[in-house]
Amino acid sequence: MKNVYRIFAKIVPKKVLGKIKNSLRYTTVKADAEVVVGIIIFLAIFLGFGFGLFLSTFFQQSLGLTFPSAAVLIIILSYVWIVLQVDKKARLIEESLPDALQLMASNLRAGMTPDKALLLSSRPEFGILKDELDIIGKKITLGKNIGAALTEMSQRVKSRRLSRAVELINSGLESGGSLAILLETTANTLSEQVLVDKKIKAGVNMYVIFIFSAAAVITPFLFGLSSFLVDILKSSLSQIDLPSSSTTALPINIGEIKITSTFVIQFIITFLTLNGFMASLLLGLISKGRKRAGLSYFIPLILLAIPLFLLARYLIKTSIGGLFDF
Structure with missing residues (x-):
């Protein structure tokens, strides 16, 4: 196959x-x-x-x-x-990276060589990072330079934080300085960045909830009401029967409305889809700083918006549709 x-x-x-x-x-x-x-x-x-x-x-x-x-x-x-x-892979590795660097620094302080300290810092709780560290361990065992192995790992993960951490480790290995202190400082800096990200995320949660509600709930309900009003207007104008002599004196021309209910519904569904896509990009930009990170909101937005529009249209039509003759 x-x-x-x-x-x-x-x-x-x-x-x-x-x-x-x-x-x-x-x-x-x-x-x-x-x-x-x-x-x-x-x-x-x-x-x-x-x-x-x-x-x-x-x-x-x-x-x-x-x-x-x-x-x-x-x-x-x-x-x-x-x-x-x-x-997702970059995020999971960034979350585990500070703990892995702290563990590697502790191993170095215990007297281990850098390659041994790196191999023993591979723990199951690190998840995807453990898999990457295991790959590095295999390459080092086969004789590959530790710096080159770390660089290859950073090329398999799209993460600026990981790339910077690898650059610091490689520079420490080349300069012969205190690698343990460098790793601890880097780990503390990364931990502070994670805390700052969480505080920012908590601060913008209200905006995220508002935008999500507007795109998934409020807009579909308003469109459900608007589509019903279009049906009322179409039915009302079709029942107006004016003689041709009187219509010539009017400043407006009342003619037949050729827009069908099917066209209106298809237009609204298309608009809700595009609106959900744009809203998801905005949510990603606000909550995580990357537009594409908001694509995970797109499917839930569509699955909520379109059924809610159809439900709102049905409820409005069944509740007050009897008041109008159409």
């Missing part, structure tokens, strides 16, 4: 394939990048066709439109998942 997936991966342009390969390098995915891309394309084609066939059969939608749209959506969601995995 791997060869089949590689054939599907050839559909992707080389530039895009290279970008995806580069992103996969920063994740915990161990499979070949071309195989992963091939699996994504395979799922996009077959799941997209199945979803498009379902919509065309039960909702009378064009298969030529729904199939490519669903396939592109699956590809986009897959890439978003890869991006989120990159950030």
Whole structure:
């Protein structure tokens, strides 16, 4: 099957394939990048066709439109998942890094050599960082320089903090200074940065809640009311029967409204999707300082906003729709 997936991966342009390969390098995915891309394309084609066939059969939608749209959506969601995995790996390593550096400094003070201190600082509670330290340990055992092994680890994790910590360790190894003091200072600095990040996150939580509520709850309800008002206006204007002689004297021309309820609903759903995407980017920028970090909010926003819009429209129509004759 791997060869089949590689054939599907050839559909992707080389530039895009290279970008995806580069992103996969920063994740915990161990499979070949071309195989992963091939699996994504395979799922996009077959799941997209199945979803498009379902919509065309039960909702009378064009298969030529729904199939490519669903396939592109699956590809986009897959890439978003890869991006989120990159950030997740970096975040987990950054959280464990101060403790690992403190442990390595303690081992150095106990009289161990730098490579031995690094190997013994690999603990199960460090999670992903433990896996990276184990890889470094294997390379050092095979004769690789500790500085080069650490540099390779920093190239597998998209984290500025880790890269700076590795640079400090390498500079300490090259200069022959007190590496233990350097590691302890770096660990304390990283711990302070983590505390500052948590304080900032706590300070902006109110803004996050407000933006999320506006995009996922308030906007769908207002659109549900607006779509109902459009139906009322359309019904009211269709019942106006004025003779042609009287309409010529009016400053406005009252004609037939050609906008259908289906068009209004489709427009609102499209707007809610785009609004949820922009809101998720804003949430990521406010809460974590990176726009793409907010992509994890996108799916929950859509899963809340669209059903709430349909529910609000239904409740308003059933509760006060009887007051209007349409």
